[in-house]
Amino acid sequence: TITEAEFEKAADEELNTLRRALDDSAIxxxxxxxxxxxxxxxxDGAKYxxxxxxxxxxxxxxxxxxxxxxxPDLGTGRWTATKSGDELWSALxxxxxxxxxxxxxxxxx
Numbered sequence: 001t002i003t004e005a006e007f008e009k010a011a012d013e014e015l016n017t018l019r020r021a022l023d024d025s026a027i028x029x030x031x032x033x034x035x036x037x038x039x040x041x042x043x044d045g046a047k048y049x050x051x052x053x054x055x056x057x058x059x060x061x062x063x064x065x066x067x068x069x070x071x072p073d074l075g076t077g078r079w080t081a082t083k084s085g086d087e088l089w090s091a092l093x094x095x096x097x098x099x100x101x102x103x104x105x106x107x108x109x
């Protein structure tokens with residue numbers, strides 16, 4: 001079981017890494033990270049939200065009328081949605097790719 005301190009550290013690091021990857025990408029979007037809430041606003045007004053949910057110890061994402069709840073795996077550093085099996089980065093890349101009409105890759109590993 002993950003402690004609250006472990007969760008907060010892992011979630012903060014993940015959201016900061018995501019923000020940097022979005023800032024470095026060629027996506028035309030306004031990206032802000034404030035108080036554990038990462039917002040991505042696209043030119044057409046679409047808004048995607050990724051946030052740390054301390055009580056559930058998950059990262060939640062809302063995009064295109066869908067929602068994901070990602071659980072941390074401190075061993076691998078991956079955040080995975082238990083319902084769908086989606087991984088946080090892959091899910092975000094997929095919704096952004098669909099939205100902008102071209103492949104979006106946020107990390108090169």
